[in-house]
Amino acid sequence: MHLEIAQSTPTAAAMARVVQAHYPLGDVVAAEFLRRSFNQVYGLTLADGRRVVARLCAERPRGEPRLQFEADVLQHLRARGCPVAASLPTTTGEVAVRITLPEGEREVMLFEHLDGEATTDLPANIEAFGRGLAQLHAAGEGLQSSAPHYTLNLDHLLLRPLQHLLHAPTMTAELRPQLEALGLRLHDRIAALGELTQVLCHGDAHSDNNFITVSESENGADQRQAVFFDFDDTGPGYLAYELAVYPWWLHPRSVDGVWSEKALARWNHFISAYQAVRPLSEADVAALPMFVAVRQFWLLGEYAGRVPVWGSQAMPLDYLQRQVKVLTQWEGLELAMPGITAADASD
Incomplete structure (x- = not known):
């Protein structure tokens, strides 16, 4: 019996393997599933101590993800001194990697990890x-x-x-x-x-x-x-x-x-x-x-x-x-x- 899948959730370990295979960043030594909301978000730690954030894009009512434009925006803002979490290119220079899941293909986009404190009510x-x-x-x-x-x-x-x-x-x-x-x-x-x-x-x-x-x-x-x-x-x-x-x-x-x-x-x-x-x-x-x-x-x-x-x-x-x-x-x-x-x- 074939069952249609609306949206699956890869494990943090699976996302670590995807990033390690498709990004020129070395080994991923730790991974954590951070959040499932409009997208699924993962925190990854690299062997050199750096941290990155992976976003698995979900199907969205507002239309397909506009990933190239998003990457262009981030590059433009960074070049003008605006502090943003820039996107990181794949090994082949793409802005994202497409992975096959039970519901079909979805895109993973990788970003720098930002440190700081929450805005709160201060x-x-x-x-x-x-x-x-x-x-x-x-x-x-x-x-x-x-x-x-x-x-x-x-x-x-x-x-x-x-x-x-x-x-x-x-x-x-x-x-x-x-x-x-x-x-x-x-x-x-x-x-x-x-x-x-x-x-x-x-x-x-x-x-x-x-x-x-x-x-x-x-x-x-x-x-x-x-x-x-x-x-x-x-x-x-x-x-x-x-x-x-x-x-x-x-x-x-x-x-x-x-x-x-x-x-x-x-x-x-x-x-x-x-x-x-x-x-x-x-x-x-x-x-x-x-x-x-x-x-x-x-x-x-x-x-x-x-x-x-x-x-x-x-x-x-x-x-x-x-x-x-x-x-x-x-x-x-x-x-x-x-x-x-x-x-x-x-x-």
Whole structure:
């Protein structure tokens, strides 16, 4: 009997053999399976003491992984002094190696290991994260790459995820028109704002995809810098979306969710530090809370597209019912903008 496989999970030892066979790095002496989420991630230690991270790419609702573009982005940012986890080429100079698994071929991409501390709620770290993201956007200007890439526009972030969501197996005839109307109203509200700032987006900058390094400055004070990794959602797109990912991460995604004082303080530290490097336009400020809701639609579409791997109860009916209430509430969501106001930014 032939059984179809949705997604298998190679062991850490198997991934070590793949890396040792296809990368010019010498022996792999230790391996650890770190995480299974949207991708599967492994930590490897080489005989010379170096550490690397292997990412086994999963099938994704947003389309095939754009690995060459991701590698080009990392090379471009590194060349401009932006601290990122660069990708490592295979023995034959490719950006990834394809391996055959029971479900078919999947790609493994290898990256430098980054050291540092988590951003957490430490104000100095959050400010370093905000400054670092602004510097990353500045460094991303002028990228030259002909490789296929994601474009983080409303089709990619909202309309296609909405379609995945509407066709989820647990969706009901009652909820479907409510969620569709919410998504289309959100689309129209953003479109009515006119032209919004575009940047080369990290795509998933919610503070868990960066570390903070601490060094001593000439005067003996701590000098903190954000170092970034996990660029598999990268592409040109809306600055307002990129910045909305962090408040989306902070805001309770529950029916009666309200900003806590701690979450507001973290948002204030982040956006003030960002604007000190790159001021925002009035239109981008207005778009920010709308893109918090866009991010939730994007996530729901990703979940719906992964039902064959995660199961239908990754999105049970009561969860979908809550989403209608949360997204309805978020139609009136506001984000405080401390320090530099929208009017100041548009002068």
